[in-house]
Amino acid sequence: MAVLTPISRTPVSFYVSVVALAGAVAGVFVGTAQGSTLLGVIIGAALMAAIAFVATQIIKAETASRWGIVVLLAIAGFLLGGFVAGIIGALFGWFFGWFIFWLYEGRYRATVAPYLTPGQVLWHYAFRVICGAILIFLITPILVVMPLSFNAQDFFTFTPEMLRFDPAGYSLKHYRDFLTNADWQQAVANSVKIAPAATILSVGFGTLAAIGLSQPHVPFRRAIMAILISPMIVPLIISAAGMYFFYSRVGLQGTYIGVVLAHAALGIPFVIITVTATLVGFDNSLTRAAANMGAGPVRTFFKVQMPLILPGVISGGLFAFITSFDEVVVVLFVGSAGQKTLPWQMFTGLREQISPTILAVATILVVLSIGLLTVVELLRRRSERLRGMSPG
8 A cells, every 4th residue: 555645845934935035026126116126125025925924824725825816916016007017916926826835835846856955956946047037137128129119109118008008009100110211221221232241251251261270280270260250359349440440541441342341350250150160070081081082172162061061151141140230330430321221320310319210120120130040049950960969
């Protein structure tokens, strides 16, 4: 007859303290929105500690407690800030309802090794919380900009209609302005002309440099590599100033070719790094075998080497394209009014006339960047599969 082992409960002082800490963090946001951060922290910590104690020591029924917390915080949010705040409060309630019983029942131990000490378990989850906080800190500006691009008013803030989810508060007027305004369309055309040309040069020169530097017999490889990737390290304003003085001497200042060459110089380091990383797992015996079969260096490169390093080449090209398409500092120095790119137009708009159309353009660029980075990740995984570094 099997003996059922009762579930070991977590000490009350531990999980109540942790929930209070989480409530204090949530109280930072609520208190800031209401005009008193300190008061929000104190009330958030005290309220969540009390809810955790009541839910686990008095009610004890998990389902009823979790639904009760959702309803309670949803009502509190609605009273403080209306419909949207009520939804946010319900989301907070769902999280805290799960979090309280996750700690109380000791479920956090189920995903870690049983031999870990309490301190190691604490660091295991603290590390993930820190990483999540950093991620939220990085993506918050993007999450704010994207909804504002649909603002029906010419403001850079959320209007009361937007906060109430009133359809009248949302509009595509800023996107229409971007698609119909001659200045914006000229900037897009310039970016489309410059970025692909700079990418082609970056991919060509960067791939050749990476292949050459991967050969062990090349002298001063490390020094040459450091020089080639220096545009990634040197502050961009210094590179832009240097290009300005050099181009003014050779007659490339304010020309299309000058801007393309400048952007290519910024993109080459990305190509070198990605292609060099791909070449780390390349089997050089394949090129020697091709040479033994009578293939020349050019044929060997295109038939043997290039197919295997192609994911790295494309990844580097995508990074070079993004760098050129989003760059504004260098083009301000070496370009002219005829080469005004999309980032330059956005910068000018911020300085001369603050238009919410900039938010629409920023949203489009964010979506484009996410799509390109997704392609880069897919290519990275394909490259690992080709080199046998990950399962298919």
